[in-house]
Amino acid sequence: MTETAQSPAGPDAVPVAGPAADGATPPTEQPLKVALLGCGVVGSEVARMLVDSADDFTARIGRPLELVGIGVRRAGVERPGIDSALFTTDTEALVRRGDVDLVIEVIGGIEPAKSLILTAMEHGASVVTANKALLAEAGTDLFSAAEAAGVDLYFEAAVAGAIPIIRPLRESLVGDEITAVMGIVNGTTNFILDKMHGQGTGYADALAEAQALGYAEADPTADVEGFDAAAKAAILAGLAFHSRVRGVEVHREGITEITRSDIASAKAMGCVVKLLAICELSGEGAEATINARVHPAMIPEDHPLASVGGAYNAVFVESKAAGRLMFYGPGAGGSPTASAVLGDLVTVARNRTRHTRGPGESTYAQRPVHSIGEVVTRYHLSLEVDDRAGVLAAIAQCFAEHEVSVQTLRQVASPGEDGEARLVVVTHPAKDAALAACVRALDELPAVHEVLSVMRVEGL
Numbered sequence: 001m002t003e004t005a006q007s008p009a010g011p012d013a014v015p016v017a018g019p020a021a022d023g024a025t026p027p028t029e030q031p032l033k034v035a036l037l038g039c040g041v042v043g044s045e046v047a048r049m050l051v052d053s054a055d056d057f058t059a060r061i062g063r064p065l066e067l068v069g070i071g072v073r074r075a076g077v078e079r080p081g082i083d084s085a086l087f088t089t090d091t092e093a094l095v096r097r098g099d100v101d102l103v104i105e106v107i108g109g110i111e112p113a114k115s116l117i118l119t120a121m122e123h124g125a126s127v128v129t130a131n132k133a134l135l136a137e138a139g140t141d142l143f144s145a146a147e148a149a150g151v152d153l154y155f156e157a158a159v160a161g162a163i164p165i166i167r168p169l170r171e172s173l174v175g176d177e178i179t180a181v182m183g184i185v186n187g188t189t190n191f192i193l194d195k196m197h198g199q200g201t202g203y204a205d206a207l208a209e210a211q212a213l214g215y216a217e218a219d220p221t222a223d224v225e226g227f228d229a230a231a232k233a234a235i236l237a238g239l240a241f242h243s244r245v246r247g248v249e250v251h252r253e254g255i256t257e258i259t260r261s262d263i264a265s266a267k268a269m270g271c272v273v274k275l276l277a278i279c280e281l282s283g284e285g286a287e288a289t290i291n292a293r294v295h296p297a298m299i300p301e302d303h304p305l306a307s308v309g310g311a312y313n314a315v316f317v318e319s320k321a322a323g324r325l326m327f328y329g330p331g332a333g334g335s336p337t338a339s340a341v342l343g344d345l346v347t348v349a350r351n352r353t354r355h356t357r358g359p360g361e362s363t364y365a366q367r368p369v370h371s372i373g374e375v376v377t378r379y380h381l382s383l384e385v386d387d388r389a390g391v392l393a394a395i396a397q398c399f400a401e402h403e404v405s406v407q408t409l410r411q412v413a414s415p416g417e418d419g420e421a422r423l424v425v426v427t428h429p430a431k432d433a434a435l436a437a438c439v440r441a442l443d444e445l446p447a448v449h450e451v452l453s454v455m456r457v458e459g460l
């Protein structure tokens with residue numbers, strides 16, 4: 001931690017920069033003015049780190065940063081370690097000042113975040129945001145506004161928190177051809193599934209523990225129903241395949257229906273259940289289309305993503321020249337997310353100091369996103385059926401009629417009534433549409449009491 005110098009910029013500015021660190025060139029230019037929008041979990045950590053590491057930022061950028069205001073919803077609330085003189089509820093005025101160089105948006109949600117970012121850009125500020133929901137819904141509007149205003153838009157924190165994944169896709173791997181991105185990009189759901197697998201906890205108890213530890217929000221819908229992961233998948237697919245992909249185009253299934261029995265079935269197959277975000281190219285060359293989906297899946301215990309425990313995230317990237325790469329680390333939390341935000345802030349500050357800009361949106365390939373019905377995966381099904389002669393044949397016939405090839409079929413002890421049996425079926429790769437039609441037909445067979453679960457199997 002370093003001491004900060006007095007502000008040269010008047011009462012509404014806090015100096016976040018002091019003299020350059022020993023051995024570094026002292027700054028010769030005026031400070032870059034920074035406005036922070038939002039002072040919650042991420043914003044408060046960003047504000048503290050801006051002050052604590054001010055001298056290092058000055059040395060790394062070659063100019064001091066000066067925090068000139070923090071937009072908040074309620075100004076009267078004390079935030080430890082943050083100068084309350086900076087708080088303003090007039091966020092609109094903050095982004096309209098005209099002298100702000102860099103705006104950090106960590107309010108979240110669509111509005112007012114979107115309008116504030118657009119106004120900030122119109123007034124000449126480069127923007128750093130952690131807002132995956134906004135990028136997945138209106139990324140193109142933001143990129144167009146950044147282009148028109150000649151400013152930067154950076155968003156490393158929007159996907160997988162502290163893990164560098166946006167910059168690798170946008171810059172480091174831009175000379176290669178990415179064919180697939182598969183990841184665990186939601187820490188809350190990974191924590192819940194890990195608890196269910198490791199300690200046999202039921203879904204409701206695991207969720208309550210995630211909430212008690214502060215991973216899951218009071219309203220956990222965005223996490224457990226897969227909306228958060230789908231927004232991240234849209235961002236990853238767009239970057240990987242140089243196309244526009246919106247959150248609503250990503251097929252989404254959450255984890256609320258996962259039962260102890262699903263976890264036990266996965267274990268019996270040597271698998272674990274993970275909520276995966278999968279972005280793949282199907283087909284070759286100009287004809288290739290994008291498949292982007294978020295759903296729970298069984299993956300083998302020796303798959304690199306299987307060992308990602310607790311609230312950690314990991315993203316697996318496959319590209320033609322580099323092969324397979326894996327990025328792993330903390331995907332959430334105030335200080336890890338602030339690390340990504342501040343990495344972006346230093347980068348856009350350097351760009352501004354050198355009168356240059358980082359990359360804009362790359363959507364030249366314009367690949368369409370195809371429907372989930374076309375996606376080919378293996379499936380694990382579990383069925384409660386009559387335990388009598390001829391039932392297996394009827395079920396096998398149903399799979400055959402729908403062109404779904406069965407890899408294994410097991411009968412396991414049924415916890416139900418006498419005369420009932422539980423069947424566990426694993427298929428060869430099949431189209432989602434074919435499998436869905438097969439499941440509907442199975443449901444109508446008199447011998448099938450219930451289709452208990454249907455889950456995709458990946459990475460076999």
Ligand SMILES: NC(=O)c1ccc[n+]([C@@H]2O[C@H](COP(=O)([O-])OP(=O)(O)OC[C@H]3O[C@@H](n4cnc5c(N)ncnc54)[C@H](O)[C@@H]3O)[C@@H](O)[C@H]2O)c1
Pocket residue numbers: 037038039040041042043071072073074091105106107108109112130131132133157158161331332333334337
């Ligand atoms: N928390 C994480 O682990 C994490 C990780 C990666 C990305 N993100 C993203 O970072 C952003 C912020 O997340 P967070 O966890 O800090 O949320 P948060 O709810 O803790 O903080 C948001 C803050 O914005 C304030 N706010 C709301 N409306 C406002 C307005 N109109 N003007 C000014 N302030 C307003 C809220 O009062 C709150 O203090 C979101 O986009 C989120 O998706 C969060």
Ligand SMILES: N[C@@H](CCO)C(=O)O
Pocket residue numbers: 158160161185186187188189215223228331332333
């Ligand atoms: N709620 C998210 C963190 C923000 O991206 C998670 O649980 O991973």
Ligand code: NA
Pocket residue numbers: 156157158159160161162163164165166340
């Ligand atoms: Na990241």
